[in-house]
Amino acid sequence: MATFAAISDHDGAETLRTLARLAAHKILSKDKQGLPADPRDAIFAAEYIRECDRLLANTPLLVQEAIESAGHAAEGANVDPYQGVVEVLQNAEDRRAREVRVTLRDGPTSKQMLITHNGLPVEYEHVLAMMLPFVSTKRDDADLRGRFGIGLKTLRRICTDIQVHGAPYHFGSTAGVGIREREAEEAIAEFYEPATDTLLVLDLEGDFDTSSFEQWFEEWTDDGLIFLDHVRRFELKHEDGRTSVRATKATAWVDLQIRDDELTRLQRRTVTAGDRHY
Structure with a gap:
């Protein structure tokens, strides 16, 4: 299988579609290793959505039922x-x-x-x-x-x-x-x-x-x-x-206390909501 790095070096619509399909597989398998930056391209976006739908449709029916039940619970x-x-x-x-x-x-x-x-x-x-x-x-x-x-x-x-x-x-x-x-x-x-x-x-x-x-x-x-x-x-x-x-309106954060080790830092700001100040 081609790597993300190899694919991203090429241009063209098919390259974007291939990248989108690989990205969808990575996301559904929770594999964050080597995920590409989002190209923010309409061809990539459309193919990514289609591939996610295809992969979801191919999950076992019992898993699909569990996802639907979770949706009803939410x-x-x-x-x-x-x-x-x-x-x-x-x-x-x-x-x-x-x-x-x-x-x-x-x-x-x-x-x-x-x-x-x-x-x-x-x-x-x-x-x-x-x-x-x-x-x-x-x-x-x-x-x-x-x-x-x-x-x-x-x-x-x-x-x-x-x-x-x-x-x-x-x-x-x-x-x-x-x-x-x-x-x-x-x-x-x-x-x-x-x-x-x-x-x-x-x-x-x-x-x-x-x-x-x-x-x-x-x-x-x-x-x-x-x-x-x-x-x-x-x-x-x-x-x-x-x-x-x-x-609301908020002032900038102001330091109240910073210890020498910088592990404890206290700050404050004022937030105004209507005629109330917090």
């Missing part, structure tokens, strides 16, 4: 039906986003919820972790807050389908165990810019209660952002044109 992991939105907010924090925006629209077959953030882009290593339950790219980093896999699966409490758009990756889950390419979403003025943003599109359940969700957002205070390092603005764009905003 969907029911929280009492709050909108906890999945908070999980997306935390994932955006991990991607160093400054803003998270939410809106509702009428989709082809149902009402849709759109959630977008301006953090670091989706990479191929994230794709399966965003679709499969209890799969994470974050286990070794204690500073990360979100839970890919669990977080997005909790959104299934309010939706029937989830799409992720982070160019060049455009994908969604399927019935059972699978992942499929999806058509890219066009830019949405003052909400989503494909070149810089990551977008989630949720096909909402038929009984989704818009007024209940808007009330939930209104009761969600600025305090929910005070322990985040990056996200400073969380907004809901209403269908009637109004915008509800939750926002």
Whole structure:
């Protein structure tokens, strides 16, 4: 089998497809040795998604059933039906986003919820972790807050389908165990810019209660952002044109104490949420 180094020295669409297939095999086998940098190319992205789906389809049926059961468990992991939105907010924090925006629209077959953030882009290593339950790219980093896999699966409490758009990756889950390419979403003025943003599109359940969700957002205070390092603005764009905003401001960290051995370091900063200071 050709090595990543040998393949990456050549150009061309078939080279990118071969690289994508090898990357998919590496990710599914949890073999991090020699993983290539993400080429951020549409041909690579499409082939990677197709190969991941093919490999998942070829797993034993018992394993597929276990993955589906884990998905159902993740969907029911929280009492709050909108906890999945908070999980997306935390994932955006991990991607160093400054803003998270939410809106509702009428989709082809149902009402849709759109959630977008301006953090670091989706990479191929994230794709399966965003679709499969209890799969994470974050286990070794204690500073990360979100839970890919669990977080997005909790959104299934309010939706029937989830799409992720982070160019060049455009994908969604399927019935059972699978992942499929999806058509890219066009830019949405003052909400989503494909070149810089990551977008989630949720096909909402038929009984989704818009007024209940808007009330939930209104009761969600600025305090929910005070322990985040990056996200400073969380907004809901209403269908009637109004915008509800939750926002904080934070000063720079200031050293309070550094011991000679530098093993203990105390810092402070002030976070302002509305008229409250922390």
